[in-house]
Amino acid sequence: MKENTNDLFNYALILLFSIRDRPNLEKFDEVDGQSLTPLTMAAIAGNISYVKTLLAQYDIDMEKECNVVFDGLVVYGATALWVASGLGHLQVVKLLVQNGADVNHNTKAQSSPLRAACYAGRLDIVKYLIEHGADINLGNKYNNTCIMIAAYKGHEHVVYTLLKNGDQYQMIKLCAALPSLHYAAECGHLENPIISITVR
Numbered sequence: 658m659k660e661n662t663n664d665l666f667n668y669a670l671i672l673l674f675s676i677r678d679r680p681n682l683e684k685f686d687e688v689d690g691q692s693l694t695p696l697t698m699a700a701i702a703g704n705i706s707y708v709k710t711l712l713a714q715y716d717i718d719m720e721k722e723c724n725v726v727f728d729g730l731v732v733y734g735a736t737a738l739w740v741a742s743g744l745g746h747l748q749v750v751k752l753l754v755q756n757g758a759d760v761n762h763n764t765k766a767q768s769s770p771l772r773a774a775c776y777a778g779r780l781d782i783v784k785y786l787i788e789h790g791a792d793i794n795l796g797n798k799y800n801n802t803c804i805m806i807a808a809y810k811g812h813e814h815v816v817y818t819l820l821k822n823g824d825q826y827q828m829i830k831l832c833a834a835l836p837s838l839h840y841a842a843e844c845g846h847l848e849n850p851i852i853s854i855t856v857r
Contacts (some may be wrong), residue, residue: 691731692724698736700753701725703746707736712756717756719758722765727773734765743773747781760791767797775803775819783819793823 696717699707711717722734727743738758741749750770754760763769771791774782787793796802807815 691726694721694723694737696721696737697723697725697735697740700741700746700749701744703741703744703749704747705746705752708752712752719753719756720762728769728776730766732764732766734763736762738762738774739764739768739770742770742779742782742786745774745777745778745779745782747785749778750782750785752791754785760786760789761795763795763797767794767795767853769803771795772797772803772806775807775812775815776810778807778810778815780812780814780818783815784800787818787822793819 680747693701696708696711696719699711719737722736723740724731724733725735725740726732727735727740732739736758738750738753738760739762741753760771761769767790771783771786772795774786790793793803796805804816804819807819
C-alpha cells in the first residue's frame with residue numbers, strides 16, 4: 658500500500674476537485690481493487706493537511722467502511738482510523754479520534770484499530786488508542802487478541818504495554834496463553850513478556 662501512496666493521494670485530489678458544488682465524499686471509488694473514500698485515501702497517505710481540510714469543510718462519516726489492501730491482503734470494512742493506525746500515521750489517528758472516530762470500530766473480520774497498531778508494532782498509537790478507550794481484550798473473528806498478534810509479530814514493548822494496561826491474568830486467560838506462546842515461539846520471539854508472566 659505504501660508504494661502507491663502518492664498516486665492515491667493525487668487521485669483523491671483529482672477526485673475531490675473534479676466534482677462541482679458540494680462533493681459526495683461518501684462515494685466509493687475503486688483504486689487498485691480497493692474501495693476508498695477521500696478520507697480513507699488521505700489516511701493511507703498520512704496527509705494531515707488533507708484530513709484536516711476534509712473534516713473542517715465537509716460533513717464526513719468517519720465510520721464509513723472501505724476495502725483496503727493491507728500487507729498484501731484485502732481488509733474488508735476498514736475505517737480511516739483503522740487504516741491510519743495500521744500504517745503508523747499517529748497525527749492522523751489523533752485528529753480522527755479528536756473529531757469523534759470510534760476507537761473500537763472493527764473491520765468485517767473484527768479487527769480493531771488497536772489490533773492494526775499492534776500488528777504494525779506502533780507503540781505510540783497503541784498507547785494513544787488505549788488512553789482513548791480502545792478495548793484491549795477484543796479479539797478478531799478467529800478470537801485472536803491484540804496481545805496475540807503483538808506476540809506473534811515480536812513487538813515486545815507493545816506486549817508489555819497491553820499487559821500493563823489490562824488485567825494480566827484475565828488477558829492471558831482470554832488469549833489462551835498457549836497460542837500466544839506458540840505464536841511468539843513460532844516466529845523466534847522467545848524473550849517474550851508473556852513467557853515470563855506465564856512461567857511465574
